[in-house]
Amino acid sequence: MLLQVGSRREARIRPWVDAAASGLVLTGKGALTKAVRLREAGFAAPLLVDEARYQLAYATEEAPFPGLDEGPTPLFGHDRLEELMTAHLALADAALTPTGYVAAGAADVLEAAAARVRRLGDPRVVFCAPVDAGWLYPGALERLAEVLRSVPGPVAVLVGGRPEPQAAAAGLARLLPQVPGAGVLRTGLGAFGALGLGAGFSAFGVDSSMRQVLPPETQSRPGGGPGSPSVLFAPLMNFYLGLTLATRFSGQAPECACECCRGGALDRFLDMAQQVPAAGHNACVLSGWARQSHALEVAERGPWWRGMCRSALERYPQWSQRVSHKQGFAVGAELPVWAQLPVPEGLPGRVRGAGRGVVR
Structure with a gap:
């Protein structure tokens, strides 16, 4: 179970990360640069970099990785995704794909992104699927699971939108047994709940912005904010x-x-x-x-x-x-949901993962 934090705020929690049981997911603009500095400073705990491009743009069939796929075709047949993943792997324990936000029902978009990752064929690359919560309902969920299973390496799911806690937990409870070892990123109590459902790894957002994935057009604007932490x-x-x-x-x-x-x-x-x-x-x-x-x-x-x-x-x-x-004291919305966590039968003693110890 990793701690997910904005790249500008990692210093607040870095000293308290237990390298034997946890690690960091650096998120957002400047995350890769911050990862360089952390490794140079001797940070040895598991580390992932989430560029969070799903916050900026939707994935499309032509450009499932926004920003990365724009502009003229690279010379000499270089694959921009492969180059970026190589840069991640120089510092991180695994490389998270910079997938755009996948709208509900956009099956062709999801498949296009998965196909790119399959062509890489690198088991250290984690196919990240930042999918709208509409994917967690019957019918769409089975299609999502099918695409995720088609990727031979590790995969991770980020649930977008503003789903009801009950619906989100129920969706994960149906999805994870269909995709053994999948990860769940940018969540709250669901980080531990997902591990209980057989997830290979998960990430708990250390602040509210890291515990949700909003569609690009609904990103929150800077405001006054709370008066206390x-x-x-x-x-x-x-x-x-x-x-x-x-x-x-x-x-x-x-x-x-x-x-x-x-x-x-x-x-x-x-x-x-x-x-x-x-x-x-x-x-x-x-x-x-x-x-x-x-x-x-x-x-x-x-x-x-x-x-x-x-x-x-x-x-x-x-x-x-x-x-x-x-x-x-008001009861948190997620707590009653995970208190009724369905415990699947037949989970293995250990779950296959990828990277240098991030996924166990």
Whole structure:
């Protein structure tokens, strides 16, 4: 289970990455350059680069990799995709294809992208499929699985749009058994849920922008933003603004024993000046969960994660009673879904992967 982060914010969480159980997915503009600097600085944990071109443009049948496929045909028959993937592999443990956003029903587009990857024939290249959530419904899902299985190397799915958590989880629960070992990127609690469903690897977005994939025309515009950082409250397995936690606890916030906080109270993230320690806290909690998941056999991960989510749900009434605020704590939308995680039978003890240890 990797941590997915914008390339400009990796320094906030890098010190807390557990190289034995996790790693980084550097995302967006400048990610490849940042990967160069990280390796030069001695960063040895698993590392992937997601250029996130799906944020900028749709994939088309003629140009499934936006930007890469534009302009005149390269001289001497060079394949631009192969050149870019080679650049990634000089630094990363595997190379993620820069696929554009695949609209619902665009089967020819998806196939065109997969065909390019098949021609490369490099098992270190991960075919990334940033597909609209419409692909997760019956009929389309089977077609998606068919195309993904046609790629002999590793594949990864990014679910786009704004799907209902129940629909997204149900779709993954149907898709992953049909594509053994597939990865799931840019998600939230689904990063662990997917591993429980047999995914070969996954990535948890460390902030809200890294936990969603929006179609190019709906990219959010810069705005005022929140007045305090988002903080992962581990007992409830949910993110709350630092100011929300401070208001709820009224000076009686619990201490956090994570490696970053070292006993600090969770009501101290009061403004955006506390972004760095808040990000460190979040990374520490997620890395702890990653260590627990990594220590389990694949067949054990589903029951473990479902039990984690159910225990968190049971704690909501208790924690709401401990605070004076009448609203208590709102349950995260994903948590009830993964608390009912279907646990598939017959999962292997280990899942085949690719790269130098990123996928296990």
